[in-house]
Amino acid sequence: MRKSELKKLKQILLDMRQSIVMGDKTSSIDDESLESSEMPDESDKACTEASQKIAIRIMDRDRNLLRKVEKALDKFEDGSFGMCERCEEEISVQRLKVRPVTTLCIDCKEDEEKLEKVYQKDVIEEQ
Numbered sequence: 767m768r769k770s771e772l773k774k775l776k777q778i779l780l781d782m783r784q785s786i787v788m789g790d791k792t793s794s795i796d797d798e799s800l801e802s803s804e805m806p807d808e809s810d811k812a813c814t815e816a817s818q819k820i821a822i823r824i825m826d827r828d829r830n831l832l833r834k835v836e837k838a839l840d841k842f843e844d845g846s847f848g849m850c851e852r853c854e855e856e857i858s859v860q861r862l863k864v865r866p867v868t869t870l871c872i873d874c875k876e877d878e879e880k881l882e883k884v885y886q887k888d889v890i891e892e893q
């Protein structure tokens with residue numbers, strides 16, 4: 767991979783990290799507005815609980831993504847960024863541009879997805 771491409775991908779990851787951190791701030795503001803809302807009746811309450819569950823799930827997903835972004839950034843330090851963790855082949859630049867946090871090449875990822883379907887595992891979708 768060319769150095770200019772690596773630099774670009776690192777910038778994408780840094781931007782991703784930034785937006786996740788900013789996103790956390792936004793969701794805590796939303797929580798405050800939920801608490802200050804007027805006395806809800808039963809159906810509203812159920813509604814609020816559901817939306818809080820969604821908010822928690824989004825935060826979990828963000829945390830998960832943040833961990834992946836941090837891990838990818840670490841790989842720049844030891845020079846292993848862009849290398850498949852399974853077969854140690856280079857991951858294509860096109861794939862990395864779409865999913866810079868990926869740790870598998872397309873072949874290994876497809877293998878893994880096939881296995882996931884077989885075992886019906888509940889896997890958090892890679893971003």
Ligand SMILES: [Zn+2]
Binds near residue numbers: 852855870873874
């Ligand atoms: Zn691979």
